Amino acid sequence: MPPLVELEDIYKIYYMGDSEVHALDGISLKIEKGEFVAIIGKSGSGKSTCMNIIGCLDVATKGTYRLNGKNISNYTDDELAEVRNKMLGFIFQQYNLLPKLTLLENVALPLLYAGVSDSEQKERALRSLDRVGLKDKAKNFPSQLSGGQQQRASIARALAGNPSVILADEPTGALDSKTGREVMQFLQELHREGNTIVLITHDNSIAAQAQRVVRITDGKIVYDGPAEGDEIVSKQDKAGDA
Amino acid sequence: MGFGKCFKMAISTIWASKVRSFLTMLGIIIGIAAVIILVSLMGGLTQQLTDMFAEIGTNTIQVSITPRNGKKVEPDEMYKFAEENKGLINDVSPDIPVSGTVKAGTENEKGKAEGVSERFLNIKILNVEQGRFIQYSDIVNKSNICVIGTYQEQKFFGKGSALGKKLKINGTPLTVVGVLEEKEDSASGSGDDVIYIPYTTAIRLNGNGIVSIYGVNAVDEDHVEEATSVIKQFLNKKIGDDDYYQVISMKEMIDQMSTMMNSMQTVLVCIAGISLLVGGIGIMNIMLVSVTERTREIGIRKSLGAKQKNIMMQFVIEAGTVSCIGGVIGIIFGALVAVAAGKLLLDATIAPSVTSIIVAFSVSVAIGIGFGYLPAKKAAQLNPIDALRYD
Ligand SMILES: Nc1ncnc2c1ncn2[C@@H]1O[C@H](COP(=O)(O)OP(=O)(O)O)[C@@H](O)[C@H]1O
Ligand SMILES: [Mg+2]
Numbered sequence: 001m002p003p004l005v006e007l008e009d010i011y012k013i014y015y016m017g018d019s020e021v022h023a024l025d026g027i028s029l030k031i032e033k034g035e036f037v038a039i040i041g042k043s044g045s046g047k048s049t050c051m052n053i054i055g056c057l058d059v060a061t062k063g064t065y066r067l068n069g070k071n072i073s074n075y076t077d078d079e080l081a082e083v084r085n086k087m088l089g090f091i092f093q094q095y096n097l098l099p100k101l102t103l104l105e106n107v108a109l110p111l112l113y114a115g116v117s118d119s120e121q122k123e124r125a126l127r128s129l130d131r132v133g134l135k136d137k138a139k140n141f142p143s144q145l146s147g148g149q150q151q152r153a154s155i156a157r158a159l160a161g162n163p164s165v166i167l168a169d170e171p172t173g174a175l176d177s178k179t180g181r182e183v184m185q186f187l188q189e190l191h192r193e194g195n196t197i198v199l200i201t202h203d204n205s206i207a208a209q210a211q212r213v214v215r216i217t218d219g220k221i222v223y224d225g226p227a228e229g230d231e232i233v234s235k236q237d238k239a240g241d242a
Numbered sequence: 243m244g245f246g247k248c249f250k251m252a253i254s255t256i257w258a259s260k261v262r263s264f265l266t267m268l269g270i271i272i273g274i275a276a277v278i279i280l281v282s283l284m285g286g287l288t289q290q291l292t293d294m295f296a297e298i299g300t301n302t303i304q305v306s307i308t309p310r311n312g313k314k315v316e317p318d319e320m321y322k323f324a325e326e327n328k329g330l331i332n333d334v335s336p337d338i339p340v341s342g343t344v345k346a347g348t349e350n351e352k353g354k355a356e357g358v359s360e361r362f363l364n365i366k367i368l369n370v371e372q373g374r375f376i377q378y379s380d381i382v383n384k385s386n387i388c389v390i391g392t393y394q395e396q397k398f399f400g401k402g403s404a405l406g407k408k409l410k411i412n413g414t415p416l417t418v419v420g421v422l423e424e425k426e427d428s429a430s431g432s433g434d435d436v437i438y439i440p441y442t443t444a445i446r447l448n449g450n451g452i453v454s455i456y457g458v459n460a461v462d463e464d465h466v467e468e469a470t471s472v473i474k475q476f477l478n479k480k481i482g483d484d485d486y487y488q489v490i491s492m493k494e495m496i497d498q499m500s501t502m503m504n505s506m507q508t509v510l511v512c513i514a515g516i517s518l519l520v521g522g523i524g525i526m527n528i529m530l531v532s533v534t535e536r537t538r539e540i541g542i543r544k545s546l547g548a549k550q551k552n553i554m555m556q557f558v559i560e561a562g563t564v565s566c567i568g569g570v571i572g573i574i575f576g577a578l579v580a581v582a583a584g585k586l587l588l589d590a591t592i593a594p595s596v597t598s599i600i601v602a603f604s605v606s607v608a609i610g611i612g613f614g615y616l617p618a619k620k621a622a623q624l625n626p627i628d629a630l631r632y633d
Binding site (some may be wrong): 052055057058077078081082084085086090091096098099100110112113114136157161 | 243247254258320537539542543544545546547548549550552623625626627630
């Protein structure tokens with residue numbers, strides 16, 4: 001079976017006037033089904049760019065991207081939309097819920113675009129909200145919830161479409177440490193249930209909770225292996241234990 | 243994603259910013275209302291004028307002759323001609339205008355009398371309510387008599403007390419021998435503002451010895467054209483040069499008037515159309531602003547799998563709905579104003595035509611979709627990651 005995500009020599013180059021910014025500078029990465037991978041690096045190292053390419057929100061300047069064995073490097077805008085809809089679930093740092101829709105409507109959005117019937121949308125969205133413990137808030141608007149609740153709602157939305165990969169870009173970045181821990185516990189639970197999770201973070205203690213760590217510096221992968229193997233992360237881990 | 247869902251979404255978005263939506267609609271409201279008002283009023287006016295002409299009689303043909311070198315047409319010759327063309331012409335009567343001052347007692351005003359023969363009753367339907375109409379003997383005797391409408395009756399004499407009284411036209415006293423039945427509302431300038439006198443008396447009052455205008459009544463509307471051409475042939479024989487006579491039928495005049503009114507309406511509607519165009523541009527402008535403001539929303543929707551056509555449909559339907567609501571408000575507003583203005587200006591009950599309402603509605607929907615298309619396309623083609631990053 002092919003790896004779920006396979007990046008092969010991916011470049012993302014921004015042209016700013018005369019100078020080139022290599023946000024990704026030849027990245028190759030394989031992620032298997034059921035893995036919990038943390039992509040870690042300093043601010044500006046290229047983590048988000050990497051996630052956007054894995055999430056089909058952006059296209060690489062150069063290189064090949066195979067998702068579930070299919071080369072999607074040359075997909076059109078609409079084809080990529082379909083891939084995002086069917087295979088990917090996003091959790092953003094700023095939650096990105098639509099303020100004028102209720103939680104139920106927000107969570108149902110991926111199903112709406114998948115062409116699922118109204119009644120099924122409602123049922124599945126409710127089930128998804130139930131999973132994150134927000135079933136009773138289904139009729140509320142995002143602004144009526146705390147940050148942690150909003151992030152949970154956005155997780156419910158990511159889960160609603162039953163994606164193959166869950167992509168989380170700094171999901172705890174806007175939360176206090178306690179709520180952040182709760183979100184992390186939830187992600188680990190999802191991992192135990194067999195979901196594939198790619199987590200972006202600059203926080204070593206958070207990366208330590210993943211199974212595998214990919215460290216990016218200046219658009220290049222400098223470490224790829226178990227969390228314990230990364231020098232800095234492993235220290236963090238110990239600091240966390242102490 | 244279905245149409246109904248998009249529509250519901252559009253309604254809630256529009257409702258969320260009521261004031262702005264209303265201002266966006268204003269151009270469409272004004273444009274549509276203007277079109278409805280103009281079309282309704284012009285329709286009412288045309289109807290009124292047509293009715294007026296129809297009252298004169300759509301079978302009527304007016305013959306004007308400019309006499310020269312003693313070439314003229316005597317009433318007897320006209321009667322004979324009418325007699326010979328019985329299949330086409332019902333009857334003919336001189337119809338000579340006399341204008342000047344009309345006076346009775348201390349009341350006086352500028353006015354107009356028509357010198358006609360006893361046959362005029364065959365040309366125009368007139369009912370005499372009191373007294374009698376002009377008779378053959380009045381013509382022969384050049385009698386100083388007149389038959390008046392209820393306007394003159396009420397203005398100069400008071401209701402029911404005109405018979406036998408004297409009415410002076412340009413100083414010549416004429417005895418009122420008949421009062422006609424009220425046709426309209428006895429107002430000045432209406433069908434009740436008329437004075438008929440014997441045409442021989444009219445010739446005397448005008449100070450020349452010739453009959454220059456005849457009213458001819460064709461047997462029916464379908465024979466008006468044929469009768470007109472027969473009259474022309476006859477006059478050509480009598481007068482020769484067709485520069486010196488004119489034969490015009492009421493039917494022709496109505497047609498001419500309708501053509502004129504139609505082109506006037508077209509011009510006015512075009513002007514109102516400019517307001518619709520401006521309204522459309524307003525919608526486009528607001529939609530472009532809205533797309534920019536909602537870039538993040540578009541990014542989120544696209545990240546969740548919205549295709550270009552989904553985004554496109556959302557924005558086009560939103561623009562269409564704004565424009566459509568504006569159109570409906572414009573139609574209601576326009577219809578109310580048209581009815582009120584009809585009452586005040588034309589004193590008539592005006593009903594805006596169903597066609598104009600349907601057309602106005604379709605136009606407003608088309609404007610919304612047409613002018614919403616460009617902003618919607620812009621929204622649909624946004625790159626998801628750029629849209630998501632937008633603040
Ligand atoms: N749209 C863009 N235009 C130009 N440069 C960009 C753009 N997006 C990202 N970059 C640059 O690419 C590099 C990587 O950015 P990013 O992936 O956001 O980093 P991280 O998420 O690790 O903080 C940075 O130097 C950033 O300035
Ligand atoms: Mg980042």
